[in-house]
Amino acid sequence: MSGTRIEVIEKYCKGCSICVEFCPKNVLEMDGFLAKVVRLQDCIKCMQCELRCPDFAIKVYVD
Amino acid sequence: MAYDYEKYIRPGKLPHIWCPGCGHGIVMKGLIRAIDSCGLDKNNTALVSGIGCASRLPGYLDFCTLHTAHGRAAAFATGVKMAKPEMNVIVMGGDGDGTAIGGNHFIHACRRNIDMTYVIMNNLIYGMTGGQFSPCTPTGDKASTTPYGNPDPTFDISKLAIGAGATFVARTTAFHATQIDKLIAEGIKHKGMAIIEVLDDCPTTYGRRNKFRSVIDMMKRLKDIAVPVAAAGKMTAEQLEGKVLTGVLYKEDKPEYCEQYAKVIAKASGAK
Numbered sequence: 001m002s003g004t005r006i007e008v009i010e011k012y013c014k015g016c017s018i019c020v021e022f023c024p025k026n027v028l029e030m031d032g033f034l035a036k037v038v039r040l041q042d043c044i045k046c047m048q049c050e051l052r053c054p055d056f057a058i059k060v061y062v063d
Numbered sequence: 064m065a066y067d068y069e070k071y072i073r074p075g076k077l078p079h080i081w082c083p084g085c086g087h088g089i090v091m092k093g094l095i096r097a098i099d100s101c102g103l104d105k106n107n108t109a110l111v112s113g114i115g116c117a118s119r120l121p122g123y124l125d126f127c128t129l130h131t132a133h134g135r136a137a138a139f140a141t142g143v144k145m146a147k148p149e150m151n152v153i154v155m156g157g158d159g160d161g162t163a164i165g166g167n168h169f170i171h172a173c174r175r176n177i178d179m180t181y182v183i184m185n186n187l188i189y190g191m192t193g194g195q196f197s198p199c200t201p202t203g204d205k206a207s208t209t210p211y212g213n214p215d216p217t218f219d220i221s222k223l224a225i226g227a228g229a230t231f232v233a234r235t236t237a238f239h240a241t242q243i244d245k246l247i248a249e250g251i252k253h254k255g256m257a258i259i260e261v262l263d264d265c266p267t268t269y270g271r272r273n274k275f276r277s278v279i280d281m282m283k284r285l286k287d288i289a290v291p292v293a294a295a296g297k298m299t300a301e302q303l304e305g306k307v308l309t310g311v312l313y314k315e316d317k318p319e320y321c322e323q324y325a326k327v328i329a330k331a332s333g334a335k
Contacts, residue, residue: 007065012077016084016266016278050066051240052282054088056077059065 003063012057019049084278086237086263093243108151111140116191117157117184134165137172148321152179159189159197173227177320180250186263194268205272224258231257232313238285
């Protein structure tokens with residue numbers, strides 16, 4: 001989706017995979033022990049990944 | 064723009080020490096959003112905690128913070144509030160800290176109805192001290208000190224708080240992230256003792272011993288057991304078996320302790 005950007009701060013991500021599991025649109029996937037944004041175009045900006053990330057590792061930038 | 068949590072976090076403190084998937088981080092985010100929405104002044108807000116995983120939380124945040132003895136957070140917080148009644152006092156703690164070692168302080172803080180907010184993160188176990196069972200560990204579940212299953216019945220923290228006299232009692236879970244900040248904000252605005260119980264997950268010391276194979280299993284458990292108070296009225300007793308109610312469970316207006324104590328001071332100093 002245009003204008004939306006999801007940043008995964010690798011230094012903070014502990015690989016719990018909560019964001020991957022509870023994203024309603026499967027935007028994220030695990031890449032080893034880190035979350036990775038793979039389908040940004042499907043993002044509906046529901047913010048569930050950012051809200052549920054316990055490690056402050058995900059930021060969803062919405063214009 | 065993304066939400067600016069950094070505004071309230073002490074520089075260089077992240078990443079935090081909690082295990083992967085621990086819900087305490089989700090609660091910390093909820094607390095930040097709640098404080099931000101209430102517009103509290105950093106220098107006029109005290110975060111008080113005892114000992115334990117949950118009690119590490121104030122150390123990360125840029126407020127007046129107080130890390131006290133195990134279980135004594137409510138007692139220290141009462142002291143802070145009485146010395147400075149204009150200060151916003153928020154206590155952060157876990158179930159072991161708040162209901163076992165600090166059980167006495169917890170019920171008496173509730174009884175006095177002193178104006179503070181107590182966020183109690185119930186992860187069903189003593190995490191940091193090595194996975195011993197707490198008063199909230201479900202009967203039959205395993206902990207490092209109950210390898211054959213816990214024989215004890217459990218505390219219902221919210222019912223305990225209502226019974227002890229707290230005037231605002233609410234419950235939510237770490238899964239219901241948006242509800243955490245709403246309930247904490249409501250608790251901060253409430254004049255009197257506000258207890259917010261957040262059901263949390265502990266994948267490391269509780270989950271591994273109790274057939275929760277992953278963080279996701281633990282989060283799904285929180286999702287499954289939560290029933291909003293409004294929906295529970297339409298459910299049968301059988302449907303409510305094993306569930307916990309979430310939302311605002313109890314609210315009333317009663318005289319607040321600092322105001323009552325100010326009257327005592329006025330009377331003792333001869334004012335009419």
